[in-house]
Amino acid sequence: MSYKYLAKLFTSAEISRIASGDMTNLKEILTELPELAQLDTLADVYESSYKLLCKHYPNEYVIKNTIANKILLGTHSMNTASMLSELRIGDNKADCVIINGISTCYEIKTQYDSLKRLPEQLATYTKSFDKTYVVTHDNHLDALIEYQSQYPQFGIIHANNKGNLSIKIEAPINMNFNTEMMFHSLRKEEYTQIAKDVLGFIPNVPPAELFSECQKIFCSLSSNEANSYFKATLKHFRKNDHEFINLLPKSMKNLGISYKIHKKDKERLISSCLHNSVHTKGDTYVLPILSR
Template structure:
């Protein structure tokens, strides 16, 4: 659909508030009728009737929400969409969203022969947790990046360790270009134990089996200790990358195969579920 032009009907503050409300309350797997109810509840009634309601017969509500959020709310989902699109269908590479490391949750990561972490800080975000987040990610990933709005660049430059790279993005341009301002360096702080702690019990058991280590009666902690005693840090790093890549491969390939069908702010939801977009973006989903 063509972009909704609401800027001549509403102020920037009003548009931002509408887009924020939609961003905060919308979920990709709502029924079409539920999405339209949400739109109606946050858009002024006169604007809804004149500009949006006429589209109801032709488009699912998900498209309307995505159009408004992508154009009038400069949040993390928009940045994440444009970042992820850069890495679609790369050979021997898997990307993933929302990866837990310690008490932090990484926005985006890539695994190929190396591992890459990306933390996003938009103009709406605080930098309060950034130092702690980068310490956590540096325990696990080989290369760390911070993706920031230009207004944050100087502050972030002063905060990040030497090995972290920094990129800014230009939300004013339609192709949303990223500019890599500070070069990443190989992270010297990887901790094999933390890498093992990010793996599932099934993955830990798989590694033990590969190396013929008997650990049936051991606790999870004892299994980790056994691996630390038996396998070198470089080998643990390699196994960490291979197992994370395998864990998320199916989800990422699903995104690659359906990237043209998935609405931008819904990308992460479809990564988690691997459901066919046609089953969600269905005009009569209210009667299914």
């Protein structure tokens, strides 16, 4: 069995199946990999599967999960920082953004990725966040160092197959923000809140004009003011579910950050991780941990 197939365990679709009690794909994988077949709990299966992916197939999930463990939970605290996944900026989606006192974008380029779109992506991210890093493996490192020497607005982080990250080139602090681009990343509840914070009230305009009016207010701010509102608003409205993430094993931290999971499914997933045997037939969920 290919490790690419094993990586499906960490997809949103598979997590939804497992949370609903469907262990079909999981059990099929267990029969194909002898090193996993004797494991009993869901947490043990995921921890061991993750170690195999780190060594043999370090895909984007692995890198995001490393960032979650090493930076969000290791360097910062979920009490003061939020991690956003696939944040739309312009025509691109930033792989990972952590907002603490500053906003830091992490664009991931694994050994399975191309660098073809990177110039366009960096041109967007370096005008939207305080710092931008490209996180990469050995095969892209030399090309990125060469590109960074010509376009020094970003930094480089090296990821190895042992789950470690090391800064090769420190990212500079951005001083040139594109406020219009930043505004278009905001949802309605977010840009109306900013307008209210600036004016003291939400603009009294017809619904069809609210977007353009809020955009006008945001873009009239200085770039530093706009950046401060941008960070504070994203951090507030898209904060992570601390309780859920804290209960997940290390291998599953990113799924608690990156995937939209219904509250009931979160409870079932935690119960399965801590108490259920993956070899049990049918649904045997115990009292949900989050409800105790």
